[in-house]
Amino acid sequence: MNTTFYLDPRFQQMFNCLDDGIFIADHSGKALWLNETSTKQIGASAEQIIGRNVTELEGMKMFTPSVTNIVLQKRETVSQMQTSRNRQLLATGYLLKIEDEDIEYVLVHVKDITETVRSSLKLEKAEAVIKQYVEELRQAKSQRIETNEKSQQLIGKGKKHQEVLDLMERVSTVDATLLILGETGVGKSIVAKNIHDKSERARHPFVQINCSAIPASLLESELFGYKKGAFTGADHKGKTGMVQEAKGGTLLLDEIGDLPFDLQPKLLQLLQEKTYTPIGGTKAEQADIRIIAATNSDLSTMVADKQFREDLYYRLNVLSIQVPPLREREEDIQSFVHHYMDHYNTKYKRNCVMTNEVLDILQDYEWPGNVRELENIMERLVITAKSDVILKEDLPEKLVMTHKKPGSSFSIHGAQSLTEHLENVEKEAITEAINEYGSTRKAADALGITQSAFMRRVRKYEITLSK
Numbered sequence: 001m002n003t004t005f006y007l008d009p010r011f012q013q014m015f016n017c018l019d020d021g022i023f024i025a026d027h028s029g030k031a032l033w034l035n036e037t038s039t040k041q042i043g044a045s046a047e048q049i050i051g052r053n054v055t056e057l058e059g060m061k062m063f064t065p066s067v068t069n070i071v072l073q074k075r076e077t078v079s080q081m082q083t084s085r086n087r088q089l090l091a092t093g094y095l096l097k098i099e100d101e102d103i104e105y106v107l108v109h110v111k112d113i114t115e116t117v118r119s120s121l122k123l124e125k126a127e128a129v130i131k132q133y134v135e136e137l138r139q140a141k142s143q144r145i146e147t148n149e150k151s152q153q154l155i156g157k158g159k160k161h162q163e164v165l166d167l168m169e170r171v172s173t174v175d176a177t178l179l180i181l182g183e184t185g186v187g188k189s190i191v192a193k194n195i196h197d198k199s200e201r202a203r204h205p206f207v208q209i210n211c212s213a214i215p216a217s218l219l220e221s222e223l224f225g226y227k228k229g230a231f232t233g234a235d236h237k238g239k240t241g242m243v244q245e246a247k248g249g250t251l252l253l254d255e256i257g258d259l260p261f262d263l264q265p266k267l268l269q270l271l272q273e274k275t276y277t278p279i280g281g282t283k284a285e286q287a288d289i290r291i292i293a294a295t296n297s298d299l300s301t302m303v304a305d306k307q308f309r310e311d312l313y314y315r316l317n318v319l320s321i322q323v324p325p326l327r328e329r330e331e332d333i334q335s336f337v338h339h340y341m342d343h344y345n346t347k348y349k350r351n352c353v354m355t356n357e358v359l360d361i362l363q364d365y366e367w368p369g370n371v372r373e374l375e376n377i378m379e380r381l382v383i384t385a386k387s388d389v390i391l392k393e394d395l396p397e398k399l400v401m402t403h404k405k406p407g408s409s410f411s412i413h414g415a416q417s418l419t420e421h422l423e424n425v426e427k428e429a430i431t432e433a434i435n436e437y438g439s440t441r442k443a444a445d446a447l448g449i450t451q452s453a454f455m456r457r458v459r460k461y462e463i464t465l466s467k
Ligand SMILES: Nc1ncnc2c1ncn2[C@@H]1O[C@H](COP(=O)(O)OP(=O)(O)OP(=O)(O)O)[C@@H](O)[C@H]1O
Pocket: 152, 153, 154, 155, 156, 182, 183, 184, 185, 186, 187, 188, 189, 190, 191, 254, 294, 295, 296, 371, 372, 375
């Protein structure tokens, strides 16, 4: 049945005033009329559209999907997102039954919401960025330590450790800026805290901030604070920065190599003039703090590469302490091993001991992560060891793989006859085997001797067998 469609020109004029599209089709989906906005939305003239079926128009990619078809299928009002010429449209189709006419019409109202969608996407992105900043700040705050607790006792007895202790003693009596250098995990923060505790500032706060853990955009306000109304979204009361929080005490700027370049002049002002200006502030404020900076970056190379200001580097480097890596403090490895073994035995209610072979491997390892890595490995060993005797098999593979001299845990002390030397090797082998295998029969098997030969040697060397 052919539809003759008549729309009063006054209504046509009214619909043409609208910024939204109006599209009318009959019960078969044939386009009958559309307003000017609708022709623009579809990107074709009224002549090209009127008389064609919406399925055909959909096939010609004029819009997708056809809301008219959905309304005709569902026989109810439908709101549906539609795309036409890369624009996002919200189309609402109504099924119309006109009195005294036996045919039905579909009227579709089409709103272009491309900009709304874009801004809401931008808003979503902005919200995601804020969420990420908040999370980073939360993590950073956990890196920000303000403590009056006594500092942790420094472990070590070797010569290099002693040299660090001597230097610490001397730099704690003066108030000059100090730069602590050393690889990650060597103990730079703990050295800084110990220096603060020995200094005249000990009764005042020790505040630590990790420059790499705080987003660059937030670091300035974390350090120097801001005045009320300094920027949109700022806390209306303003905010105290860490320089103020550390008043009278020490501020440790950890990972100073990650201090953004544009913030470096402000730190220079703090070091040179002992003043700083909070964000939104109009005058400089006095700072009463000692600054200790720490880094595992090579600042002199960063200066050469223009990543770090030369004047700031010299200001920071008035006094410096180099904390040596653990691999250069072999004498201290054992002390750390015993310390963390005791600590984690108590913590996890275990009684772990380790064989000499294991100790030897630990002693031999390079420790790229230094004391922090050693501590983590000891904790893991105590937790995961199958029995109370920690064996080579319990060690992470990387430690065993890099072991330079497997089985050579033995060394000759002083002048020894060959017999003494061999007896020492034998005694060590018997002790290791019993520690490793738990029973005298298994230990004897492993050494390729009978159980009675094994027991003869146990008595000869007075080795105590645990019950
Ligand atoms: N001499 C030491 N005595 C006791 N504990 C130590 C010693 N040296 C390091 N540690 C421990 O090793 C871990 C790492 O130390 P710290 O955080 O001070 O290292 P860092 O050099 O500041 O590391 P990063 O460069 O990654 O910040 C801490 O748990 C610390 O207590």
